[in-house]
Amino acid sequence: MRGTPQTFQALVVGGGLVGKAAALALTQIGMRVALLAQPAHPLPPGARFDSRVYAFSSSSQTFLERLRVWQAIDASKIGPVYDMRVYGDANAELHFSAFQAAVPQLAWIVESNVVEHALDTALRFQPQLNWLDARAQGLEISDAHATVSLDNGETLTAGLVIGADGAQSWVRAQMGAKVERRDYQQTGVVANFRISRSHGETATQWFTGGEIVAMLPLAGPYASLVWSARTAHAQALLEMSPEALTAALADVVGDRFGTLECVTPAQGFPLALQTVDRLVAPRVALVGDAAHLIHPLAGQGMNLGLRDVASLVDTLGAKETFRDVGDPILLRRYERSRREDIQRMMAATDGLQRLFALPGPIAKGIRNAGLALVGAQPQIKRWLVSHALG
Numbered sequence: 001m002r003g004t005p006q007t008f009q010a011l012v013v014g015g016g017l018v019g020k021a022a023a024l025a026l027t028q029i030g031m032r033v034a035l036l037a038q039p040a041h042p043l044p045p046g047a048r049f050d051s052r053v054y055a056f057s058s059s060s061q062t063f064l065e066r067l068r069v070w071q072a073i074d075a076s077k078i079g080p081v082y083d084m085r086v087y088g089d090a091n092a093e094l095h096f097s098a099f100q101a102a103v104p105q106l107a108w109i110v111e112s113n114v115v116e117h118a119l120d121t122a123l124r125f126q127p128q129l130n131w132l133d134a135r136a137q138g139l140e141i142s143d144a145h146a147t148v149s150l151d152n153g154e155t156l157t158a159g160l161v162i163g164a165d166g167a168q169s170w171v172r173a174q175m176g177a178k179v180e181r182r183d184y185q186q187t188g189v190v191a192n193f194r195i196s197r198s199h200g201e202t203a204t205q206w207f208t209g210g211e212i213v214a215m216l217p218l219a220g221p222y223a224s225l226v227w228s229a230r231t232a233h234a235q236a237l238l239e240m241s242p243e244a245l246t247a248a249l250a251d252v253v254g255d256r257f258g259t260l261e262c263v264t265p266a267q268g269f270p271l272a273l274q275t276v277d278r279l280v281a282p283r284v285a286l287v288g289d290a291a292h293l294i295h296p297l298a299g300q301g302m303n304l305g306l307r308d309v310a311s312l313v314d315t316l317g318a319k320e321t322f323r324d325v326g327d328p329i330l331l332r333r334y335e336r337s338r339r340e341d342i343q344r345m346m347a348a349t350d351g352l353q354r355l356f357a358l359p360g361p362i363a364k365g366i367r368n369a370g371l372a373l374v375g376a377q378p379q380i381k382r383w384l385v386s387h388a389l390g
């Protein structure tokens with residue numbers, strides 16, 4: 001331990017987009033905040049794109065706009081999604097459109113590092129923020145505050161510790177939360193492609209042989225692949241040359257995008273469902289993947305995480321003056337406000353993933369009939385879109 005610990009109202013552990021958004025939002029409501037995070041990494045030399053892209057829902061866009069981050073993103077890097085087409089594994093098709101749902105767009109596709117750089121820039125302007133490129137390695141909770149020791153030898157105290165440290169959350173382990181994890185035995189393989197035929201601002205998804213292939217429309221003549229593949233198949237995809245990966249993708253998508261050219265190295269992410277028995281403990285709150293992990297088939301994990309942050313910040317911002325930021329009553333308010341949204345998204349993504357993973361002709365018939373039925377019901381589709389938009 002070195003000197004007197006620095007004291008903050010909130011300490012955010014973890015600098016994914018969720019942690020950085022949390023730190024920024026908290027400083028913007030006037031709190032003195034410490035953030036443990038690395039700055040955004042530059043793209044590798046010669047690379048023009050980040051392989052990681054996200055579909056941001058309107059709730060995320062609204063929140064990032066409130067933080068004045070969305071406005072700072074280069075507009076030429078934001079790809080709107082006006083339509084979505086889902087193909088079952090026996091010719092069933094489902095079409096969602098922004099027009100039918102009476103919304104301006106269904107989502108936006110943006111590269112992860114583009115949003116992260118905008119967040120970093122905004123964070124550097126916050127006088128209330130102390131940003132440390134360090135990791136937390138010790139946490140003690142007392143009635144008065146939380147004390148966090150860092151791997152650089154420093155110690156900080158804070159009224160509230162926010163665990164935004166991802167699916168393997170260290171903060172969550174310190175608070176003794178119980179985690180249930182079900183491995184999907186799948187890996188999400190992501191890569192970006194130049195395409196010669198327009199994607200028409202349409203997100204397209206194929207359920208095929210128990211796997212899911214999604215092509216998300218990036219700005220310009222590009223699309224981003226998310227292939228939720230069985231672990232062994234994913235490994236094979238990741239080991240392929242760009243040309244072989246392109247050929248494997250063309251086998252699924254046909255000539256819908258014309259000629260494909262792989263423009264980023266493929267990356268893989270193991271997929272799992274993870275539920276946590278509580279989001280809060282004395283002077284601790286969890287947000288983002290630390291709080292919930294879902295299958296990416298609906299592109300909603302980040303959106304859920306940003307909604308956690310919005311809800312936590314609103315709860316803290318509306319606190320009675322006599323309460324301190326770690327007050328258990330406030331933390332329970334936050335936890336209650338998030339329960340339904342998280343449970344609904346977990347049930348929907350897990351249910352769909354199970355339905356399409358079921359082998360056999362009967363399951364195949366039922367799920368494709370289900371898709372066709374939903375496709376023929378504009379009201380159900382409108383309901384689905386409104387829930388997916390968040």
Ligand SMILES: Cc1cc2nc3c(=O)[nH]c(=O)nc-3n(C[C@H](O)[C@H](O)[C@H](O)COP(=O)(O)OP(=O)(O)OC[C@H]3O[C@@H](n4cnc5c(N)ncnc54)[C@H](O)[C@@H]3O)c2cc1C
Nearest residue numbers: 014016018055135136165166188288289299300301302303
């Ligand atoms: C293939 C795939 C596609 C996806 N597509 C979408 C999509 O289109 N839309 C969407 O909404 N979601 C999507 N998701 C989900 C989304 O990626 C996650 O929900 C989101 O990245 C979670 O962000 P996070 O900040 O909570 O966690 P992370 O991004 O995991 O960040 C956690 C951070 O904490 C740091 N950390 C860990 N331990 C410590 C410690 N002790 N001290 C300090 N720092 C620490 C880590 O280094 C890391 O930087 C997708 C997921 C996958 C796998």
